[in-house]
Every structure is written in C-alpha cells, then in structure tokens.
Amino acid sequence: SQKIEQNSEALNIQEGKTATLTCNYTNYSPAYLQWYRQDPGRGPVFLLLIRENEKEKRKERLKVTFDTTLKQSLFHITASQPADSATYLCALPPGGGGNKLTFGTGTQLKVEL
Amino acid sequence: GAGVSQSPSNKVTEKGKDVELRCDPISGHTALYWYRQSLGQGLEFLIYFQGNSAPDKSGLPSDRFSAERTGGSVSTLTIQRTQQEDSAVYLCASSLERTENQPQHFGDGTRLSIL
Numbered sequence: 001s002q003k004i005e006q007n008s009e010a011l012n013i014q015e016g017k018t019a020t021l022t023c024n025y026t027n028y029s030p031a032y033l034q035w036y037r038q039d040p041g042r043g044p045v046f047l048l049l050i051r052e053n054e055k056e057k058r059k060e061r062l063k064v065t066f067d068t069t070l071k072q073s074l075f076h077i078t079a080s081q082p083a084d085s086a087t088y089l090c091a092l093p094p095g096g097g098g099n100k101l102t103f104g105t106g107t108q109l110k111v112e113l
Numbered sequence: 114g115a116g117v118s119q120s121p122s123n124k125v126t127e128k129g130k131d132v133e134l135r136c137d138p139i140s141g142h143t144a145l146y147w148y149r150q151s152l153g154q155g156l157e158f159l160i161y162f163q164g165n166s167a168p169d170k171s172g173l174p175s176d177r178f179s180a181e182r183t184g185g186s187v188s189t190l191t192i193q194r195t196q197q198e199d200s201a202v203y204l205c206a207s208s209l210e211r212t213e214n215q216p217q218h219f220g221d222g223t224r225l226s227i228l
Contacts (some may be wrong), residue, residue: 032214041118043219044156051197051214089155091217099144099208099215100169105155 002092004104012110021075021107023090025062029068030092035075038087038106039102046086048075080111117141119205127228128197134190134223137208145188147180148204156204162187162188163210181194192225200227 003026013019023033032051036044050057050066050073057064062077077084087108091101118137126132138145147159167197171198175181177195182188192199195223206217 020196034216041221041223043206044217046216046218049214099163099210099217100158100161101147101217102158103148103156105153 002095002102004032004090004092004102006088006090007019007107008099008105010108010110015081015111015113017080019077019080019084019109019111021088021109023075023104025092028095028097029071032074032093033064033066033107034091034101035062035073036089036091036103038089044089044103077096077109080109082111082113085109085111089102117205117207117220119203119223121223122221123224123226125226125228126195128195130195131191131193132225134192134203134205134225136188136205136220138186138188138189138205139216139218140186142207142209142218143185144208144210145182146206146208147190148206149201150204150222151201153190154208159190160205173189195225197227206215222225223225 005024034049035047038044039049048064050064061078065074087106089103089106091103120135122123141166145162150156160180161169177193180190202222204222206219208215208217
C-alpha cells in the first residue's frame with residue numbers, strides 16, 4: 001500500500017516569505033495528487049490537483065509541483081500571510097486509479113508577522 | 114449552495130453506548146466517504162459509498178462500526194458498544210464521480226468523546 005510522508009514538524013516562516021511544504025510517497029506513482037488545507041476544528045478544504053503528466057500547477061499565490069522520479073510533490077505559498085497558517089495535507093489515489101484517497105498526516109504552517 | 118453537513122457537531126457518551134453520526138452530502142454528489150481523525154493524526158479511511166455499487170468497507174476497524182446510505186443521499190455511521198479508543202473526530206466527505214480526479218468536499222466533522 002502507499003505510504004505518504006509529510007514533515008510532521010511545524011513550519012514557521014515570516015510574513016511575505018515563500019513557504020514550501022513537501023509530500024513524499026514511497027510506492028507507485030499516482031495518476032494525480034491533491035492538496036488540502038485544514039483549519040483547527042474544521043474539515044479539510046480542497047486547494048489544488050496536479051496530474052502525473054503535469055510538472056507544475058498554479059493558482060493565485062499557490063504552486064504545486066509533481067516529480068514522479070523523486071516521488072515527491074512540493075507545495076509553495078508565495079508572499080505568505082498570517083491567514084495562510086493552517087495544516088496542509090496531500091492526498092493520493094490508489095494505484096489502480098479511482099477517487100478513494102489516502103491522506104498524509106499533514107504539515108502545520110505558521111506564518112508570523 | 115450548501116456544503117456537507119454533519120450532525121451532531123459534538124457528542125459525549127459513556128463507554129458501551131451506541132452512537133449514530135449523520136452526514137448530509139452536497140446535493141447531486143454520488144460518492145460519500147467517512148474518515149476518522151485522531152488528535153494530531155491523519156485521516157483514517159473508514160468506508161466509501163459510490164453510487165449504487167456495494168460500499169467499500171475495507172477501512173472499518175471492527176464489526177462494531179457500520180454505515181448506511183439511504184436513497185443515495187444521507188448517510189449514518191453507527192458505532193455500537195463504544196470504547197474509549199473510538200474517541201476521535203469523524204469526518205464525512207462527498208464528491209462527484211463522473212470522472213476521476215474529483216476533489217472531496219468535507220463537513221466539519223463530529224467530535225466524539227467516550228467517557
């Protein structure tokens with residue numbers, strides 16, 4: 001089965017800097033990968049999806065990369081703001097495709113003034 | 114439009130009691146998922162309903178857990194004879210299933226505490 005690794009240590013950065021979060025997987029390369037944001041006491045919220053044939057995807061201040069050779073996705077937030085503070089989860093489908101996702105444990109981001 | 118709605122938002126009960134958790138998915142979403150999230154942990158898959166197909170129950174931790182989805186809409190997750198280790202946040206999500214890659218839309222969960 002797929003094992004997903006996200007940095008369990010919180011990432012603290014200064015406002016205005018770029019935050020970079022890592023999602024590593026250990027087994028098969030998925031057809032796509034999704035990133036979610038979760039605030040305390042709330043359910044995860046979908047942010048971005050990147051397909052295996054896409055190297056990079058952007059949405060406003062967000063950028064996701066997908067390197068199937070390294071088995072890694074990077075999630076970047078540029079010009080970070082305190083409101084970006086949250087836990088960010090990556091999620092992958094099973095090897096045979098489909099919509100059932102396996103989620104990483106997430107990385108907590110804290111953006112300080 | 115309305116998002117995924119879960120009730121109750123909080124539930125405190127004594128060990129050994131049965132509990133029912135409810136999920137109202139987004140209208141028109143054919144797929145419905147239940148997850149469990151313990152403090153500081155990731156989302157643990159429990160069960161997946163996909164249209165009229167038999168549900169994928171592979172994540173249910175024991176036979177004390179069951180779920181149903183009536184009329185392709187509302188779902189109920191039932192935990193019988195609750196144990197303290199059942200304490201967690203139970204999250205429900207729904208998605209369209211016309212194609213792959215569909216994002217999941219989550220409710221805010223039910224926080225279950227077993228005394």
